[in-house]
Amino acid sequence: MTKRIVILGGGTGGTLAANRLRRALDAEYEITVVDRDDDHVYQPGLLFVPFGLAQADDLVRSRHRQLHDGIAYLGSGVDRVDTEADRVHLADGGVLDYDVLIIATGARLVPEETDGLTGPGWMTKAFSFYDLEGATALARTLEEFDGGRLVVNVVDMPIKCPVAPLEFCFLADWYFQERGIRDQVRLTYVTPLDGAFTKPVASRTLSGMLQDKGIELVTEFNTGEVDGEAGKLISFDGREVEFDLAVVVPAHGGAECIERSWGLGDALGFVPTDEHTLQSKARDNIFVIGDAAAIPTSKAGSVTHFEGEVLTRNVARFLAGEELDASFDGHTNCFIESGFGKALLIDFNYDTEPLPGHYPSAVGLPLLAESRLNHLGKLMFAWLYWHSLLPGRDLPGVSTAMPRAGKRFETR
Ligand SMILES: Cc1cc2nc3c(=O)[nH]c(=O)nc-3n(C[C@H](O)[C@H](O)[C@H](O)COP(=O)(O)OP(=O)(O)OC[C@H]3O[C@@H](n4cnc5c(N)ncnc54)[C@H](O)[C@@H]3O)c2cc1C
Structure with a gap:
């Protein structure tokens, strides 16, 4: 009898999981990928857009064209998962039943959760380069920026690619030197961490690089409010950092459809998952790949890629009634x-x-x-x-x- 594998999300994880599974399983297994739009964005390229080193259009390709033959693609929003009934409810009212579900719905930017961030000054004085719209608007503003205080701020962890805001600082230093105005720009990196990065050895190296490049580092700053009009970041403990231009990495949460699925997500909307097998903790027939997983590793495309091999093996083993492979090491x-x-x-x-x-x-x-x-x-x-x-x-x-x-x- 045909078995149905449904994959929620056709980004990095959903696409590579579908393609790997199509090769690993024979035709009696139906594979369906669901995503709400057909624009697959190469997210690492967003870093380069503000500096004119990449064009937004070049980062986007059709989602369904990245899927191999024999994989069905459904362009629809996902409303929620009923884990008791093994059923996905779509935004248009349709339903999809599954034998195995793979969650690849990624992480969502939630700038509206920080007081003031999306108020006055949003997209004129405060930007995020974490999506196409923000990265493109920031490119125009940076071109016209001819001096002042530029602050790069990580609001809260976890975020996708925790090194991207540091890379932004380093590239900003290069960019203003190229334009001959570096001495007129005060660059500051403001982070909730106690150093430039989470891990001690790398943190030492990266802090040293910030120092060498003349970029100030403000640590343990938990942003509670962004006052775009006054040009101020305000922390929960009342500290302030002034800016003329703020590049903010907003707080992240899991997909809303996970929040709406009873018993599936944690308080942030990420999915509690076995960190070695990638099986969800909610149900044995649900597996998780990529940023959607609540596991103690970075939210990065490289992690998603490394997870692909173990996830494919474990879906096949689960379908065959075999013991799962617990070898994913968080690489x-x-x-x-x-x-x-x-x-x-x-x-x-x-x-x-x-x-x-x-x-x-x-x-x-x-x-x-x-x-x-x-x-x-x-x-x-x-x-x-x-x-x-x-x-x-x-x-x-x-x-x-x-x-x-x-x-x-x-x-x-
Ligand atoms: C600026 C930036 C730079 C980065 N640089 C790097 C880098 O250098 N190296 C690296 O390894 N990683 C990098 N990353 C991180 C990397 O892009 C992500 O970790 C990776 O894309 C995660 O894949 P994913 O499949 O989990 O999520 P995504 O690729 O984001 O896919 C999630 C998909 O789920 C869909 N979805 C969500 N909710 C619903 C719903 N309700 N209904 C239908 N569809 C839904 C979305 O539309 C999306 O297509 C960067 C990210 C950013 C933002």
Whole structure:
């Protein structure tokens, strides 16, 4: 009898999971991907748009065209999941029954949850580059910005790609130097963390880089209010940071359809998930991939990609009544663009923080150090995303599990 696999979300995780599953399973398994629109955005490219280094249109491709033959695509919003009935309710009133459900609904920006952020000054003095609209509007404003206080602020964690706001700072330093007005711009990075990054060794390196580039670092700042008219960030404990232009990474939550699904999500709308098998904690026949999962790793496309292999294996094992593979180790791999044609690379997992050395082995890309090679890697990633990662292929020399060879463990 035909078995139905329904995948909610056709972004990075939903697309690569569908393509991997189509190859792994035979035709008696129907695979349907549901998403509310047909615009697949290459999100890492958003970082480059404000600086004129990428054009918004070049980052968008048709979602359904990224899916292999034999995968059905349904363009519809998801209203909610009834986990008791194994049924998805669509926004148009339709329903989809499933044998296995894969949640790939990502993370949602919730700027409206910060007092004042979307009030006066939103999109004129305060922007986010985390979506196409914001990144494009910010590009126009940056072009006209000829001096003053530019503040980059992370409102709250978790966020997608936690290094992206740091990359924004580094690129802003480069951008204003290129324009010859760096000495007229005061750059400040304001974060709720106690350092530039979550993990100690990388945090030390990245804090040092901010210092070297003359970018002020304000830590443990929990933004409670953004006063766009007065140009002020105000923390819950009453501290203030003034700005002429604010680049804000808003708070994130899970998809609204998860919040509307009884018993499925946590308080933020993310889905409690076994961090090693990727099976949801709510029901055995629900698996989770990408930013939607409440697991202790970064919300990043690289993580989503590494999860793909274990998720596919486990859906197949679940359908065959076999024991699940508990091998996902939280592997994360991020290029950090640092300006002037250079970038750093970090590679870590649940147990190992980002360390110096080389990736993927003793010979390879330098870890936690600036290099031109890493910058080329970051640029090449866009091609790999569309042609290798989304089609669900393994990248040559890149393993799902974090490689230990090449890392300098004594640096702790
Ligand atoms: C500025 C920026 C820079 C980044 N840089 C990097 C980087 O350098 N490296 C890296 O690894 N990662 C990076 N990322 C993160 C990466 O893009 C995400 O982690 C990745 O896309 C997560 O994939 P996903 O499938 O979980 O979510 P997404 O790709 O966001 O897909 C979620 C999908 O679910 C759909 N959806 C949600 N709710 C509903 C609903 N109710 N009904 C129907 N459809 C719904 C959405 O439309 C969307 O298509 C960056 C992100 C940003 C914003």
